[in-house]
Amino acid sequence: xxxxxxxxxxxxxxxxxxxxxxxxxxxxxxxxxxxxxxxxxxxxxxxxxxxxxxxxxxxxxxxxxxxxxxxxxxxxxxxxxxxxxxxxxxxxxxxxxxxxxxxxxxxxxxxx
Amino acid sequence: xxxxxxxxxxxxxxxxxxxxxxxxxxxxxxxxxxxxxxxxxxxxxxxxxxxxxxxxxxxxxxxxxxxxxxxxxxxxxxxxxxxxxxxxxxxxxxxxxxxxxxxxxxxxxxxxxx
Numbered sequence: 001x002x003x004x005x006x007x008x009x010x011x012x013x014x015x016x017x018x019x020x021x022x023x024x025x026x027x028x029x030x031x032x033x034x035x036x037x038x039x040x041x042x043x044x045x046x047x048x049x050x051x052x053x054x055x056x057x058x059x060x061x062x063x064x065x066x067x068x069x070x071x072x073x074x075x076x077x078x079x080x081x082x083x084x085x086x087x088x089x090x091x092x093x094x095x096x097x098x099x100x101x102x103x104x105x106x107x108x109x110x111x112x
Numbered sequence: 113x114x115x116x117x118x119x120x121x122x123x124x125x126x127x128x129x130x131x132x133x134x135x136x137x138x139x140x141x142x143x144x145x146x147x148x149x150x151x152x153x154x155x156x157x158x159x160x161x162x163x164x165x166x167x168x169x170x171x172x173x174x175x176x177x178x179x180x181x182x183x184x185x186x187x188x189x190x191x192x193x194x195x196x197x198x199x200x201x202x203x204x205x206x207x208x209x210x211x212x213x214x215x216x217x218x219x220x221x222x223x224x225x226x
Contacts, residue, residue, distance in 0.1 A: 004155075033214070043156075043201065043216040056213045090155050092214075100146055101214060103155035 001027055004093050004104035012110045018079040021107045025072050025093030031055075032074040033101060034066060037088040046089075049074050050096055081111045120199060122221040131189040135202030135217045140183060142204035146214070147176060147187045151198045159187070159200075189222075197224045 005024045013019050025032050033056075034046040045058040049068035066076045072093075078085055088108050092101035125131045137145065143164040148156035160171045162178050162185075169176050175188040185202050199221050203214040 035214075042218050045213050045215070048213060056210070058213070092155075100158050100161050102158060103148075105155045 004091055004102055006091050006104040006107050008107060010108050012112060013081050014112050015081055015083060017081050018077065019081060019109060021076045021089055023074045023091030023104060026102055029093035030072055030096040031094045032068055032072065033092045034076050035090040037090055083111050085109065086111045120219050120221045122223060124223045124225060125192050127194060127224050127226050128191055131192045131222055133187045133200050133220045135185040137183050137185055137204045139204060139206055141206055143207045144205040145178060145185050146203045148201045148203060149198045156201060192224050194224050194226060197222055
């Protein structure tokens with residue numbers, strides 16, 4: 001089976017812009033979770049989608065949003081980018097229960 | 113890598129020795145625990161997991177121990193190899209009732225000396 005894929009792998013944006021990141025889960029996995037990883041804060045949970053519904057949400061501002069499509073692919077959007085949004089954004093998929101989550105390689109976002 | 117600059121605890125180990133990485137978790141209701149390995153420039157890679165009804169689980173060269181009394185988790189790597197150099201994270205999953213959210217520890221950097 002192919003692993004979790006994320007596109008793009010690298011992205012450079014300027015403050016105030018918005019960005020959309022994409023994640024394709026492992027085939028058959030219905031749960032997709034998003035995480036932000038920074039040197040200062042470590043790995044932080046953003047949100048989780050299951051069957052096109054947001055099932056859980058972390059403590060991030062409303063500028064961070066996501067969605068999931070019927071094929072389980074997910075997108076994450078960040079509006080009005082700030083310098084502090086520079087991070088590695090990781091997507092993880094799992095079958096749907098309290099299972100192991102498998103991570104993609106991440107999208108490295110740099111905000112200038 | 114992503115953890116450059118983060119003051120991670122570091123474990124230096126001689127190649128061939130055993131490594132023990134420790135993790136304290138926060139929630140006594142957590143019922144599932146996972147260890148991940150993250151190499152520079154890559155996403156976390158699953159190593160081994162354990163459910164709360166177990167206290168030990170073994171994989172290939174790795175063993176996870178769970179002590180629910182003190183909310184402590186450890187990962188033992190036997191005969192550490194240079195390819196084991198990475199940052200290791202423990203994660204706790206509080207199960208379906210809390211969604212599928214993983215809460216990660218801060219990570220431990222393992223450096224294998226040849």
